[in-house]
Amino acid sequence: MEPYLPSNWNTSALHGAAPAACALLLFALPALVAVSVCLWHLYYRCASLQRQLVQSEERLSLGFEGSNAGLCDWDIAGRKMYFSPWIHRQLGYAPGAFARSPRVFFDYIHRDDRRAARRALCRHLKADETHTHEFRLRAHDGDYRWVRVRAQVVRRPDGKAIRMVGSLIDVTDRKLAEDKLIEEKELAEITLASIADAVITTDNHGRITYCNRITEQLLEMPRKALMMQSCDAMCRIYADRPNEALPDLMRPITWLDDAGGADRNLTLFRPDGTRVPVHKSVAPIAMPGGKTIGAVIVLRDVSEARRHAEQLSYQATHDELTGILNRREYERRLTELLDSENRLSKVNKEGRGYAVMYLDLDRFKIINDTCGHAAGDALIRQVATELKSRLRDGDLVGRLGGDEFGIVLPRCGEADACRIAEQLLDTVMNIQFSWCQRQFTIGVSIGVVTSDAGMSTLKEVMNAADSACYMAKEKGRNRVHLFRRDDEDLSVRQTEMEWVSHIKTALKQDRFCLHTQVVKPLHAGIDPSGRHQEVLLRMVDEQGKLVPPSVFIPAAERFDLMPQIDRWVIRHSFKALAELPPEDQPNTLAINLSGASIGDERLLNLIIEQQQETGLALSRICFEITETAAIANLPRAVAFINRLRELGCRFALDDFGVGMSSLNYLKNLPVDYVKIDGSFIREIVDNPIDRAVVESINQIAHAMGKRTIAEYVENEAIIASLKAIGVDFAQGYGIEKPKPFFDAGCTCGVVEQPGGRKAA
Structure with a gap:
């Protein structure tokens, strides 16, 4: 079959060119194959490189x-x-x-x-x-x-x-973390700069890696000079040991050995040798794994705090007015001395001996009352200065009360103690105190007790010295009295001091009770009711036995406890009288007052308060004060009596006749009754002089419009004599024995002895 060819093709020409084309094709075919192979290899290489490039980019990415x-x-x-x-x-x-x-x-x-x-x-x-x-x-x-x-x-x-x-x-x-770290660092810097403590950080070798502004001030060095320097080179820290000499006073503190601990009472030595009291605390700087890389040291300047503490300690142990020891510190140091002496005696060693003095200024009250408290303070300071200047090194002097001082003489025998006491006596007597262009002289009574007295406790020694000082005052003041155990006067004084403790305890525990004794009219018509009674005070001892007032009243009078007793008697007398049935209440209740209470405004307020609480008519209350107390401050006594009489109270003058000028004072005292002292009544039957005195007092009292009361009436013969004289009332065992005043704190009987003392 012929191939299709366009109509315009020249087939003859085609047939002529075919051999040439075939030859050319045969010649070019190998070259084409070679080129194709090269192109294929080139393509493969490019693809491989492309894959490698992609892989490289992927790996890089x-x-x-x-x-x-x-x-x-x-x-x-x-x-x-x-x-x-x-x-x-x-x-x-x-x-x-x-x-x-x-x-x-x-x-x-x-x-x-x-x-x-x-x-x-x-x-x-x-x-x-x-x-x-x-x-x-x-x-x-x-x-x-x-x-x-x-x-x-x-x-x-x-x-x-x-x-x-x-x-x-x-x-x-990372930046956020850095910012936070910077913020925290700045905050830490600001915080450390603002606190009042010195903060130092160190490495493991004790070299300073950081310090704040306060550290610069404390060490008085700039921060640049401190960085990476050894702490030991920049400052030294020592622990204080009180009561040691300076060479033994200091103990170095290692910076890091006590890490985690804190010490007080430390002293920092600056590079220039100056000292600063500090409080130190140390803590380790540890990594998360626990490895320690340094320490943080905080130092606080405690100069002001230590000065304040020393000031407080001084104020706690010294009298603010005089700068000498106060009573607490004086007794503490005396106790230490006594303990030391007792320890030596227990091991059969002879003690070193000591003497203690108790000094009480004479005539100080006159200056204080006349010139004022500022003058009294100035005098106390002057006396303290003079006493300190006359004592030996190691002797102690302290202020025990307002005008009372105590002195302790370690290593001092009896002879030396008496000699020093006499010197101190002369020193005080020679003080010429001037105030407001007036000159004053004072004296001092000094009691001395030595270790020879065999005292072992603070109470025994202080009581003995106080008693000896009291005896110095009793014997005329401005003298020295040495305590001896066989001193009879001191024995009486010691007994009274013991009773003071009993009285205070009885007042606190309400261990007093009241008795009453009838005051009987001797003539018809004087007191038709026949109900006139006197309140008598008794104390109940720890065994529940009654103690007559003759035993504790002298001590109470001597140590100014009578005002407290008077207030107790008044409160309980009013209460007991108000609680008695009307038919048993006496028309007149006689309450004895001590001389210390005459003129006391607090007592007047108490009487008014008791009348308001009980509703009793004050006309039924008759207060008895002794003649001696009345004439001691006659104007004050008259004013006090008149104020109570205005409220309706009556008054009796007790123990009348014992004073030399009794009759002269009687006309000036607005009292209602005159109580003839019992010393004239006891022998009135056989003693014509006593009878004449009673007759005179009775006549003069009646002439002044006052009733008379005979005390210590013990038999019918005395009663007959008093009736013959014309005395109005009689009181005593011959009339009626005292009996408990029921509901007045005592419901038990007591065997009264004739001549027992009444509540004063």
Whole structure:
């Protein structure tokens, strides 16, 4: 079959060219095969290189992404930029949507970082080192991420930069951590700078790695001079040991050996040798694994606190007015001395001996009352100064009361103690005290007790010295009295002091009771009711036995306890009288008052208070005061009596006749009754002088409009004599023995002895 040929083809020509074409084909076929093979090899090589390039890019990309970094490439000549997919993902942009040119890229940089980034880039393009810079890039959500760019410039042989290739790392977390760390550091710096303590950190070798401003002030050195210096070189810390000499006073403190501990009473030595009291605390600086890398030392300047503590200690042990020991510290130190002496005696060793003095100023009250308390204080200070100046080193002087002083002389025998006491006596006597252009002299009574007396307790020694001082006053004042156990006067004094303790206890425990004794009219019509009674006081001892007033009243009078007793008697007398049935109540109840209560405003208020509480008419109350108490301060007694008489009370003058000027004083005292002293009544039957005295007193009292009462009436003969004389009332065992005043604290009977004393 013939092939189809176009109609315009010349088949003859075709047949003529066929051999030539076949020859050419045969000649070119090997070359074509060779070219095809080369092309195939070239294609395969290109495909292999392409695969290798892709793999390389994948490895590079994975490597960057694995290190939390992305690839960036800047074609400087073409003004194009390439950022790897990791960067797009990290910033939240779609692939290829992030900056493609430098101009756009800089728009993504935070405006606060933009200028610095441009400068850093320009600086890098002119140099050969690696470009490193950190700045913030805007993410797709509008937030900014901190990135760190590290890139290298590619240059042509002539040095012109044509490309920059590098990595971009997201360092946001690190920057936030750094910012937080910086913030915490600044906060710590501010805190450490603001606290009042010196804070030092050291390494394990004790070298200073940090110190705050207070440390500079405490050590008086700048921080630069302290850094990396040894703590021991900059300052030394010593522990104080009180009561030791200076060479043995200090003990070095190792900085790190006591880490975790705190010490008080420490002294810091500055490099210049000056001292500062400090409180130190040390704590180790440990890593999370427990390894110690240093220590934190806190030093507090306690100069002011220590001065304050020393001041408080001084105030607690010294008298504020005089600066000498107060009573508490004086007794504490005396107790230590006595304990030491007792310990020596227990091991059969002879003690070193001591003497104790009790000093009471004479005529001090006159100056204090005349010139005022300021003058009294000035005098006390002057006396204290003079006493201190005359004592030996180691002797103690203390202020025991208002104008009372105590002195302790260690290692002192009896002869030396008496000699020193006489010197102190002369010293006080020679004091010339001036106040408001007036001159005063004073004296002092001194009681001395030595270790020879065999006292072993503070109470025994103080009581003995006080008793000896009292005896010095009793014997005329302004003298020295040495305590001896066989001294009869001191024995009486000791007994009275013991009773003082019993009286105070009885008052506290309400161990007093009241008795009453009838005061009987001797003539018809004087007291129709016949109910006139006197209150008598008794004390109940620890065994429940009654103690008559003659035993305890002298001690109460001597030691100013009578006002307390008077108030007890008044309260219980009013109460008992109010609680008696009307038919048993006396018309007149006589209550004794001591001289110490005359003029006492508190007693007046108590009487008014008791009247208001009980509702008793004060006209039924008759107060008895002794003649001696009345004439001791006559104007005061008259004013006191008149005030109570205005309230309705009556008064009796007790023990009348014992004074030398009784009759002279009687006309000035507004009393209702005169009680003739029992010393004139006992012998009135057989002694004409006593009878004459009673007759005179009775006549004068009646002339003044006063009733008379005879005390200590013990038999019918005395009663008959008194009736004959015309005495109005009689009281005593011959009339009726005392009996308990029921509901007044005592319901038991008592065997009264004739002549027993009444409540004063």
